[in-house]
Amino acid sequence: MKKKNNSKRSPVNKTEITSKNNSFYIVGLGASAGGLEALEKFFGNMNEKSGMAFIVVSHLDPNHISIMPELIQKSTRMKIFNAKDGMKVEPNNVYVAPANRDLAILHGTIQLIEPPEAHGFRLPIDYFFKSLSVDLGEKAICIILSGMASDGTAGLKAVKSELGMVMVQDPKSAKFDGMPSSAIKTGLADFILRPEEMPAQLINFTSQKVKGVLLNTAITDGKIPDAFQKIFILLRTRTGHDFSFYKQNTLYRRVERRMNVAQLDSLPNYIRMLQENPAEIENLFKELLIGVTNFFRDPESFDRLKKLLMNLVKSKPEKSQIRMWVPGCSTGEEAYSIAIILKECINETKKNFDVQIFATDIDSDAIDKARNGSYSGIESDVSRERLKFFFTSSGSHYLIRKEIREMLVFAPQSIIKDPPFTKLDLIACRNLLIYFNSELQKKIIPLFHYSLLPSGILFLGSSETISGYVDLFSIIDKKWKFYKRRDSVYSAQPFIEFPVSRAIEKTYETDMKKNEIINIPQLAEKIILQNYTPNCVIVSEHGDILYIHGETGKYLELSDGEAKMNILEMAREGLQQELTAMIRKVKSGKKLLSAEGIRVKTNGRSQLINLTVKPVKEPAVMQG
Template identity: 35%
Template structure:
C-alpha cells in the first residue's frame, strides 16, 4: 500500500523555465566559485525514477564544460520507492520520455538500446541512487545544491517546517534549495532567502543552528491527514493559533506575575512588573529580593516559604509606595504543577487603589510599626541562621567538590592521554583508509576498463550472449541477442520463457533448466527464421567463489561454415574416390557414397564408429595408426600409404590412403583409392614386356633359322629373297594379330582369314567352331599356313585356275592331356589341282611344319600326298 501511495511522476527538465533559472541563478555561480580539487555535492531528495537527477547532472556537466572547469561531481539521489530506484539505476527510458530533448543532448547523453534510450556511462556513474525515508533517515551534508520538488506538498505543515530546517543543515553556506512550483518555505524565512519566488529557488541563510535539528524529524505516516485540506500557506498551523489565543488572554486578564524557584530566582515575567520590581544599577541579577521594591522583599520571601511548607497558595495584602502614594496591593504565591519536584512558584500582584486608614487598620489592626520591625528582625535572624547553615554546608560541599574536581582532573588528564593515543590511531587509520580508498578507486577503474573490454569483445565478435539467473530470468544480453528473440532492454528481469524466439528450438527452455541442474554444458545447432544457422551453447554461470548463479547462453553464427560444409559435402558426394571424415578421436563423422559403394557397407554400421572397428578390422594397421597419430600431433597430412588386405565383402584389394587434418573443424579427411586394377595392369604390363622380350628373341631366332635354311635350299638369290620375304610376312601377320589382341589369345578363324585373305573366297573356304589359341601358337600357325599356301601356289591347287582349298577345324577332347584340356583338329585339303605325287625327299617346308607343330604348338602334323590334292591334318592343344 505504501508503494501505491508514493507518487513517482516526473520527467526530464520538468518545468523547463524553472531549470533555466536554476542554471542561470544557482549552477553558474556555484560552478564559477567551485575549487577544482573538491567534489561538487548535490542531493536530489525524492528523485522518483531518476529523471530529475539526470537532468541536474546534465546541467552541471554542460556548465562545467562551458566554463572550462573539471572537478568530481557527486549527485546523491534518494527516494522511498525501491521500484522507482530500480528504474533510475538502470537508466533506461522509453522514446516518449526523451522525445522533447534536443538532438545535441540526445547524442551527448543517451545511446540507443532497441526501442529505448540508455543514459551514457559517464553521466550514470556520477549519480548514486539510494533508498531514504526523509522522515526517519538522517540527511546528507555539505551539499551545494539540494533539489526536493513536489515532495513537501504531501507532508503536514509541521513536518514541512522540520524538513526545511533539515535542508538548512544539509546545505553549505550559500547553498541553493530548489522546490516544486506548488511549494514554498512558509515560516522559514529566517533559514532561506528568496532567489526566484516564481520558480521556488532559495538560498541558505547564516550558519547551521544545531539546536533546531531533530532526528528523526517525525513519527508515523508522512502523508497529510486530509489530502483535500486547504493549502498550508492559507492558514497558520493549529499550534500557532492556540499560542496566539493564549497570549491574548494572558495579556488581557492575568495580573502582573513572575515565576521564581525556591531560591527566589526570577525565571519568567508577565505583565507590567516594573511597578513592583525595581532593578538597581550595577551587575544584572535575577534575585527577586534584590529586584523587589521597598517593603516587598521580606513579604515575598515569607509567602514563598509558607507556600513551600504548606504546599497551598498563600496571600496577603500590603501597602507599598507607587507613584508617590501608598497603594494597596494583594500578593498571591501559588505553587506550579509538580512544584515539589520543580520548586517553581507563581507570584501575582493585584492593585486595589490608594490605601486608606481603614485599609491600614483592616490590614494589621493589632500591629504596630515596632512589631513589624521586630518581626522583620526575626526573619532576618532566621535567614541569617539559614544562610550560615547553608554556607557551612556549601563549604563542605566545596571541599568535597574540590576533591572530586581533583579526581576528575586526574581522570581528564588520563582521558587526554587516551585521546592523544586515539588521535594517533585515528591518524594511522585515516592513512590506511586513504590507501584503501586509492586501491578501491584503482580497482573500480580497472573494473570499468575490464567491463568496457568485455562489452567491446562481445560486440566485436558478434556472438549473441544471454545471461540468465537461477530463476531463468534475464540478467543481461548482448545486442546480437535481439536477432534471436523479441527482446528489449526493458525486458531485463523477465523470465526468458515469456519472450518469442526467432529460431527453431523447442528444447531451449528445458535445456537451460537441465544445464542448471546437471552442470553439464549443452550444445545444439539451430536455424533462425531468416535462414541463418547458429551453434547454441548453454553453460553454467559460476561466480568467483565457484557458486552456480544461473546459465550463460551463446549463439555463434555458423551460417558461412554451414554453407561451406554443404558445398564441401556436395563436392565429396560427387567424388568417385572413397572418402572418410574422422573426428580427433578417430570416429567416423561421415563418408561419401563412393565409400559405401566400394566397401559395400551400410551407413548405420559406419557412422560414429572408430575407424579401427570398421568391417573385419581391416584398418587396424599399426603403420596406419602411427600415421593418424602423427596427423593429430601436428603433421598436416600424409600421402600414398598403400594397404593390401582381404576386405570384408569385396575380397583382396590394394588401397592407397592419404590423410589431411582440418584444424578449424577438428576433423581428419581420409581419402582411399582402389589401386587393385592399376597394380594388376602394371603386373600385366611387366608380364607382357617379359613375354615380348622372350618372343622377340624367339622370332629373331626363327628368322635366323629361316634365313639360313632358306638360303641353303634356294637355287638363286632371287628365289631366296622371294621365299624369305613371304615367310617374314607370315611372321608379321602373326605379330599384327597379337598386337591387335594385346598379346592375348587369338581367335583361330580370324587368324586363318587373315592368312588367306589374298585369295578369292571361292578358292579358299574355311569353317570351324570358335577356338582361342595362345600367342606362341599364333605365330607358329601363321608360319605353317604360309608354308602350305606357298606350296599350293607353286605345285598344288592354287597353281591352276580351277583348284581350291578347303580348311576345316574342330574342338574335341584330347586323349593323353590334362583333364579339361581341349585339342584342335585342323585339316588343310587341296582339291582340283594338278596331280600330286609324293616327293622323293622332304624339303625344308615339310620339316618346318612338323617342327613348328611339335615344338611350338605341342602337336603334330600328318601330310598325305593324295592324287586329287595335298591333305595336311594338324592336331594341337587349344591352350
C-alpha cells in the first residue's frame, strides 16, 4: 500500500528523481554594476508561472537600504521578497539578497551569514552559487549578468560540476563586461545570451524531458547498453580516450545533461547529433571531465600536507631532487597549491633542491590554461599573504609568479593508457579515482605504488580509498587520505598491469581514401587492427611516440629530468640498444625486422621478449 503524499509541492517525476532537495529549479542571478537594467529585461520577459524560483545576489553598499526589490517588481508579476533568514524558497517567487549578508541555501531554505569582515573584500555571488550547487545539484541554474571584476566565476564551476546549468549575459549587451567575460573564459557556459533572450531558453531547458537514460532497466544490470557503446566509440575516435572504464552513473547523468542542453529527448537522436556534429563530441568530452578544482581545497588537508612536506624537505640532502606527480590536474589550481606549500617549506629550511612537479591531464585545453597560470576569483581560496608572495595581480586577475611556475611541468597525459612517472616523493591524485569503476581503480593503485619511492606519499581525495591494498600502503591520515608507500614481500609484483583501452566488440570498417586527412588515433587503431598487435607503440622516424596501445609499462619508463615522450629515451634497460639499431635499419631498408629473446630488466627482474619493428606506409605525418 502506497503512502499518501501530503506535500504541497508537486510530486517528483521521473526526470526529477536525481535532484537533491527540490522538485523545482532554483535560478541564482548574480549582478553588479549595470546589472539592474539586465535584471529588468530578464524579469520583463519571464513567465510568472514558470515553476522556477529566483534568487538575486548583487554587489550593494552595505551602508544603504536597497530599493532593488521595488525596482524589479515593476518588471514582473511574481512576488518579490527581501530574503530573510529561514525563509523557505518556493517556485514562482523572487528573493533578493540583502547587502550586508552572504546568502546560502540549505534544504531549500535561505540562510543569511554575517561575513567575517563587514566592510572587507567579499565575493557574495561565488558564495551563493557554491551553496546552491551543493544543495540543488542538477536543479541549480546560475546566471551571470553585467558587472566588473570576476565574482561568480568560481561559483559557476561548482554549479557545473554538480550537473547544474550555466547561463551568461552576452558581453556585447552588458554595460560592464568583466563578470560575463570572466565566466565565458572558463569554457563552461551552456548559453551566452542577451538578458531578454534568457527566459525562453530557461523554459525550454527546464521543461525538457529526457527519456530512457537514467531509468533504463538495461543500465542497472551492470552491462553497458549498445547506445552508450556507440557513444564511447564516437568519443574514442574523436578524442583518443576510452570512457568505458568510467563509472556508469556518472556518464549517464552527464550525457543526460548534454541532451537537456541540446533539447533532445532520446539517445538515438543524441547519437545522431554526435555523428553529424563533431563539436558536440568535444562538448561531451569537456562535460565528462568537469570536476571541482580550486586553490587549497579543504584547507585542513593542506595544513597536514605542509607538515608532511616539511619532514620530507628536512630529511632530503641539500641540492637533491624532489619529484611529484599530480594526475588529473585540470586547470592547475591544485598543482600550484602543492608547489606553493613546498616552496614555503624550502624557504623556511633555507635549503636548495631540484624540484620537478609533473601535472598532467587528458584535457589539452585545461593544460594550456594551467601553463598560463592566470586566475580570477581566487581571493576566497588564497590568503592575502600567499597572494602577495606567490602571485602578481592586475585588477581581479592573478598570475602565478615565475619562481612557482618553473617548479612545474604541465603535459597532456592519460593515467589509463600512458606510461607513469616514477621515482616520486609524492602523488596527489584527488577526486579522480571517484570517476573510475572498481576495475580501473584496482589497476591504478598498484601503479601508484610502483611509481613512488620507498616511503613515498599518496594523497587522495576525501571520499577515495586505496581499494583494499593495505599491503601496498599504510595510513598516515585517515581523514584526509594520506598514505605511505609500504615495502612488503607480499606486495612485490614483477610487472604492473597498466590499464589499457577496452576493446569494443563491434567492428566498424572505414574506407580510407588515398588523399584523406585523418587523425593519428584513427590511423593508429586501423594499423593495430590490421596486424592484431597485442602491445605496440607507433613512433615517428625520430622515435617520438605518436600512439600507445596495450600494456607497455613493462618495456617503457619515463626517465628523470624533462619529460620527453621518445621511445629511445624511455626504453628500459636491455631494450634501448637493440631498439635503436632496429629502428635505424628499418628506416634505411623499409622492411620489417624481428628479434627474439631480448632480455629486458623491469622492477629488478628480467624478462625475455620478442620485438618487431615495422615501417608504416601511411600519410607523411605518420611515417617513421
